[in-house]
Amino acid sequence: MAKCDICGKGVHFGNNVSHSHRRSNRIFNSNVRSVHCKVNGASKRMHVCTRCLKSGAVERA
Numbered sequence: 001m002a003k004c005d006i007c008g009k010g011v012h013f014g015n016n017v018s019h020s021h022r023r024s025n026r027i028f029n030s031n032v033r034s035v036h037c038k039v040n041g042a043s044k045r046m047h048v049c050t051r052c053l054k055s056g057a058v059e060r061a
Contacts, residue, residue: 002029004049006057036061 003010009030015023031050035058036043043061052058 002032003047004030004032004052005046006048006052009049009051 009032011030012028014026014028016026017023032047033050033053034045035048035053037046037048038044038059038061039046046058048058053060
């Protein structure tokens with residue numbers, strides 16, 4: 001679900017690094033919000049990342 005419908009930004013993967021520098025896998029989820037957007041004049045609920053919301057890539061309904 002953590003995927004933007006506008007730009008396609010999704011999860012990223014990396015490492016947790018402890019004090020002793022041992023590494024384990026971790027996930028970075030995108031900051032995705034469920035918002036009502038205007039699509040072809042109609043209101044539609046979409047999953048949009050906050051970067052797209054801030055830049056004005058979508059028009060909120």
